[in-house]
Amino acid sequence: MSDGTTKERPTFTAPRAWISYRGGLGMLMWALHRLAGLGILLFLSLHIVDIFLLGFGKSVFNELLGFYRAPWARVMEVFLLFGVLFHAINGLRIIVQDFSPRTWLAERKLVILELVVLFVIFLPAAWAILQPLFGG
Amino acid sequence: MATGRRRGGGHRRPGSKGFESWAWLFMRISGVVLLFLAVFHLLWMHFVIGVDNIDFDTVVGRWSNPLWRIYDFALLGFALVHGVNGLRMVLEDYVRKPGRLLAMKSVAYVLAFLLLSAGAYIIFTFSVPA
Numbered sequence: 001m002s003d004g005t006t007k008e009r010p011t012f013t014a015p016r017a018w019i020s021y022r023g024g025l026g027m028l029m030w031a032l033h034r035l036a037g038l039g040i041l042l043f044l045s046l047h048i049v050d051i052f053l054l055g056f057g058k059s060v061f062n063e064l065l066g067f068y069r070a071p072w073a074r075v076m077e078v079f080l081l082f083g084v085l086f087h088a089i090n091g092l093r094i095i096v097q098d099f100s101p102r103t104w105l106a107e108r109k110l111v112i113l114e115l116v117v118l119f120v121i122f123l124p125a126a127w128a129i130l131q132p133l134f135g136g
Numbered sequence: 137m138a139t140g141r142r143r144g145g146g147h148r149r150p151g152s153k154g155f156e157s158w159a160w161l162f163m164r165i166s167g168v169v170l171l172f173l174a175v176f177h178l179l180w181m182h183f184v185i186g187v188d189n190i191d192f193d194t195v196v197g198r199w200s201n202p203l204w205r206i207y208d209f210a211l212l213g214f215a216l217v218h219g220v221n222g223l224r225m226v227l228e229d230y231v232r233k234p235g236r237l238l239a240m241k242s243v244a245y246v247l248a249f250l251l252l253s254a255g256a257y258i259i260f261t262f263s264v265p266a
Contacts, residue, residue: 034226041219045247048212048255051195055258058192068187077187081178088175091167098149098164128183 025111033090036083043080071133078126085122089114159221166218173211196264205259212255220248 050068053061067073093114097103103110150156181187185194198204223244231237 034222037219037222038226040215041223044215044219045251048216048251052254052258054192054195054262061192065191068190073187077182081182084174084178088171092171095164095167125183 026107029090029111033087033094036087036090039079039083040087074129074133077129081125081129082122085118089118163218163221166214169214170211170218173207174215177211195262199259199262200264209256209259212259213252216248216252216255220244 050064053064093110097107097110149160181190199208224241227237227240227244231240
């Protein structure tokens with residue numbers, strides 16, 4: 001698909017290539033780590049704004065907090081919980097592997113261990129958050 | 137500096153003493169700090185107190201102790217700088233046009249500065265009503 005010039009343009013990558021550049025579990029973790037990080041940054045920005053509203057007094061602040069009490073906010077809360085737990089545990093694995101390069105040889109085992117720890121914490125916590133939506 | 141091949145691999149700390157090198161180190165140090173500050177904050181607020189029970193008086197109660205203000209400021213600072221540096225790395229990976237990259241990074245830094253200022257302002261100037 002060369003147009004005869006030497007100018008390099010990034011070639012179109014099919015959706016399949018997005019998940020298979022290096023492929024496997026390691027790249028999936030890398031992508032999720034970035035996605036979770038960006039999501040947390042977005043929530044952090046919102047959270048700074050809502051806390052800043054404290055300055056407008058009790059009634060304004062309490063009224064605007066109703067925003068977080070809607071049923072859909074609980075669903076978003078579960079996403080936030082997953083994102084923070086994933087980013088924290090996966091980040092810890094990356095740090096361990098960076099400072100002890102030998103452990104990269106066991107990356108797959110560490111990822112599986114990480115996911116077990118993640119879901120042991122996440123699943124009961126998510127259930128606790130969502131329970132009121134089901135009349136609990 | 138030739139250190140030879142590393143067994144296994146890893147994200148080698150880039151360069152030595154340059155900006156990227158310190159950014160690399162900062163992400164790991166702040167990551168460990170946030171592992172405690174952010175995860176504790178989230179678990180405490182969502183499972184011990186509960187989002188539905190948080191209101192103006194909850195914050196008044198917390199911030200009547202200056203140590204919680206320092207805690208919250210540390211959390212704000214580490215989280216925001218860690219997050220914006222992460223955003224910088226993502227932008228540098230995906231935005232190919234230099235002009236657009238500079239523009240997007242500038243917007244990100246200005247927004248981050250405003251958010252950090254707003255957060256720090258409310259944490260340290262909020263006075264508990266009598």
